Amino acid sequence: MNPSRTLFRTRIKFCGFTRPGDVRLACELGADAIGFVFAAGSKRRVAPEEARAMRQALAPLVDAVALFADNPVEEVREVVRQVRPSLLQFHGNEDDAYCRGFGVPYLKAIPMGGELATQHPSALLMRFPGAAGFLFDSHAEGGSGGSGNTFDWKRIPVGVQKPFVLAGGITPDNVFEAILATLPWGVDVSSGIESAPGLKDGDKMRQFVEEVRRADCHVE
Numbered sequence: 001m002n003p004s005r006t007l008f009r010t011r012i013k014f015c016g017f018t019r020p021g022d023v024r025l026a027c028e029l030g031a032d033a034i035g036f037v038f039a040a041g042s043k044r045r046v047a048p049e050e051a052r053a054m055r056q057a058l059a060p061l062v063d064a065v066a067l068f069a070d071n072p073v074e075e076v077r078e079v080v081r082q083v084r085p086s087l088l089q090f091h092g093n094e095d096d097a098y099c100r101g102f103g104v105p106y107l108k109a110i111p112m113g114g115e116l117a118t119q120h121p122s123a124l125l126m127r128f129p130g131a132a133g134f135l136f137d138s139h140a141e142g143g144s145g146g147s148g149n150t151f152d153w154k155r156i157p158v159g160v161q162k163p164f165v166l167a168g169g170i171t172p173d174n175v176f177e178a179i180l181a182t183l184p185w186g187v188d189v190s191s192g193i194e195s196a197p198g199l200k201d202g203d204k205m206r207q208f209v210e211e212v213r214r215a216d217c218h219v220e
């Protein structure tokens with residue numbers, strides 16, 4: 001066990017599902033959260049009806065997360081109505097009032113290739129006081145998530161007083177190192193567990209979970 005994080009368990013979010021069978025397998029393998037992408041232009045974008053069917057494949061105690069990037073309010077409302085996500089995740093230029101407006105806890109994705117990344121942690125908290133946490137991802141402002149690219153983990157603001165999730169180019173091969181380097185609340189992966197965009201690979205999901213467990217038990 002890492003002595004700086006007594007009894008800590010890194011949460012695992014697998015993102016960008018398009019098939020109910022993949023959702024079932026991810027839950028069996030130990031995912032804590034499953035993400036559905038509703039961002040326009042994403043190769044992993046699903047309709048609310050498809051996400052609703054996949055949500056029904058979720059095991060108990062696994063969260064459904066709905067992802068958006070500057071979607072119209074009506075689209076988000078429709079997803080909330082049909083899918084009943086337990087968490088929303090916003091990747092665009094949404095402000096706190098917009099993100100809070102749906103009555104569901106939210107994560108704000110911070111584009112680590114952009115200007116928001118250089119802000120002092122207190123500025124992030126002031127800008128998004130209603131956020132349940134932050135997700136640090138590799139894209140630039142206006143860019144899309146799910147790129148499979150990493151960013152320089154040293155750029156993560158130190159002292160953010162809310163849980164943060166590490167995303168961007170994490171794979172079974174680097175997640176152990178990523179966790180030890182950044183001590184995140186959780187890790188989020190999409191491309192790194194796929195055989196093609198939206199199609200999850202059982203072996204990669206299993207290896208990813210094993211590597212997270214190994215990091216959580218690691219003694220330095």
Ligand SMILES: O=C(O)c1ccccc1NCC(=O)[C@H](O)[C@H](O)COP(=O)(O)O
Nearest residue numbers: 015039042145146147148168169190191
């Ligand atoms: O996955 C997408 O296609 C996507 C599109 C637009 C906004 C966000 C998107 N995904 C966000 C995620 O949570 C991804 O899991 C995260 O960016 C990490 O992706 P990857 O680098 O592929 O692991």
